[in-house]
Amino acid sequence: xxxxxxxxxxIAIAAIAIIAVVAVLLLNRYQPETEGASNxxxxxGLQTEATDSGNVEAGLNATTAVESATPEPTPEPTPTPxxxxxxxxxxxxxxxxxxxxxxxxxxxxxxxxxxAELLKKHVNWLVAENVMKPDAMQPTEGNFNWANAxxxxxxxxxxxxxxxxxxxxxxxxxxxxxxKDAEGKSMVDETDEAKREENKKLLLxxxxxxxxxxxxxxxxxxxxxxxxxxxxEPGDPDGMRAxxxxxxxxxxxIETAFRAAREAGGSEAKLYINDYGTDNPAKRDRLxxxxxxxxxxxxxxxxxxxxxxxxxxGPTVDSIIxxxxxxxELGLDNLVTELDMSIYAWNDRTxxxxxxxxxxxQKQADRYRELFEAFRANKDIIxxxxxxxxxxxxxxxxxxxxxxxxxxxxxxxxxxxxxxxWAVIDPVGTERSS
Ligand code: GLA
Numbered sequence: 252x253x254x255x256x257x258x259x260x261x262i263a264i265a266a267i268a269i270i271a272v273v274a275v276l277l278l279n280r281y282q283p284e285t286e287g288a289s290n291x292x293x294x295x296g297l298q299t300e301a302t303d304s305g306n307v308e309a310g311l312n313a314t315t316a317v318e319s320a321t322p323e324p325t326p327e328p329t330p331t332p333x334x335x336x337x338x339x340x341x342x343x344x345x346x347x348x349x350x351x352x353x354x355x356x357x358x359x360x361x362x363x364x365x366x367a368e369l370l371k372k373h374v375n376w377l378v379a380e381n382v383m384k385p386d387a388m389q390p391t392e393g394n395f396n397w398a399n400a401x402x403x404x405x406x407x408x409x410x411x412x413x414x415x416x417x418x419x420x421x422x423x424x425x426x427x428x429x430x431k432d433a434e435g436k437s438m439v440d441e442t443d444e445a446k447r448e449e450n451k452k453l454l455l456x457x458x459x460x461x462x463x464x465x466x467x468x469x470x471x472x473x474x475x476x477x478x479x480x481x482x483x484e485p486g487d488p489d490g491m492r493a494x495x496x497x498x499x500x501x502x503x504x505i506e507t508a509f510r511a512a513r514e515a516g517g518s519e520a521k522l523y524i525n526d527y528g529t530d531n532p533a534k535r536d537r538l539x540x541x542x543x544x545x546x547x548x549x550x551x552x553x554x555x556x557x558x559x560x561x562x563x564x565g566p567t568v569d570s571i572i573x574x575x576x577x578x579x580e581l582g583l584d585n586l587v588t589e590l591d592m593s594i595y596a597w598n599d600r601t602x603x604x605x606x607x608x609x610x611x612x613q614k615q616a617d618r619y620r621e622l623f624e625a626f627r628a629n630k631d632i633i634x635x636x637x638x639x640x641x642x643x644x645x646x647x648x649x650x651x652x653x654x655x656x657x658x659x660x661x662x663x664x665x666x667x668x669x670x671x672x673w674a675v676i677d678p679v680g681t682e683r684s685s
Pocket of ligand 1: 558
């Protein structure tokens with residue numbers, strides 16, 4: 252009996268021990284994991300809040316409250332938004348449809364990807380930033396390079412946009428071969444009168460070939476042409492830029508280029524003389540004098556292209572419009588051909604890098620508003636407004652006059668609308684305040 256009893260006692264003790272072990276294991280398994288999960292959720296929530304509000308400090312303080320349960324997380328910097336095309340905002344071209352065309356200068360690579368989407372939404376006019384310049388079109392004598400220019404023309408056609416040509420003649424970005432005589436000697440250095448006359452003929456012949464070949468190829472696709480670019484320079488003798496073109500031919504190169512363009516392109520082709528700083532009275536008046544003289548000689552000029560590379564501080568909008576009115580009196584069209592608005596004054600060489608103050612962007616918006624209000628009010632004398640780019644990620648002003656961050660357009664580096672966009676689209680602020 253004693254033996255049987257003690258056996259039963261052993262069995263009972265073993266059973267209790269097993270039950271106790273199982274109970275402890277079960278408790279350990281569920282309790283700590285539940286606690287950990289709730290802490291993680293709390294930390295994640297606080298981090299999201301901190302990031303959303305941009306208040307990293309608040310996020311850190313709040314996280315400290317639960318740090319006994321979890322390791323302190325490293326604060327994430329506010330992420331830069333990804334580039335994207337905002338499809339839910341108004342289109343620039345549609346907004347200005349009753350006023351004038353809206354354009355942008357592009358490189359062929361921008362006919363693909365996000366940039367192409369942005370362009371399709373906002374502009375109905377394109378111009379080549381570089382690939383239609385003389386050195387790009389005819390780098391060596393007789394070798395025309397059509398591929399890049401064709402790409403821009405094809406993209407425009409596919410998307411119902413027009414193209415402007417920039418530029419048939421310029422003193423810059425032009426092959427040196429134009430200005431070498433038959434023996435390869437620099438034409439400007441020639442001292443012999445007879446040889447100089449021969450050189451002039453050769454240069455004008457080359458120019459005529461250049462103009463005719465290009466205009467003939469694109470006359471059905473392109474109706475707006477910058478025939479000559481930047482020929483006025485008030486600081487040079489006669490107020491004419493002392494380029495090789497001018498030194499070798501006088502103003503004959505201008506006349507030849509316009510006449511050849513008209514002959515090759517017919518009356519459909521609108522032919523422009525393009526320049527910067529046309530608001531400056533000295534430059535404006537010299538340009539006016541030249542154009543008047545050429546028109547009186549029957550040279551076919553249809554309009555003036557005002558580049559309009561301006562900045563947040565100047566020149567005045569009135570001076571820009573006044574210049575246009577002056578040319579309109581000659582019966583000429585006016586185009587804004589290369590609009591951008593630097594955030595730096597013209598003689599400032601500093602770099603704001605990525606710390607562009609909000610107030611400066613607001614100042615830019617106010618000035619863009621004033622400018623476009625004036626353009627609207629003068630739509631009868633303005634045929635179109637072309638930006639020299641479209642978004643702040645790509646602009647010549649990031650490397651001119653020094654390498655730095657500039658932000659001259661209506662769209663930022665992420666291709667998103669800036670205060671300036673809203674100021675232009677919605678000047679009285681009914682749709683959205685800037
Ligand atoms: C001038 C030219 C343009 C372009 C800009 C700078 O305005 O007309 O073709 O080169 O300078 O990019």
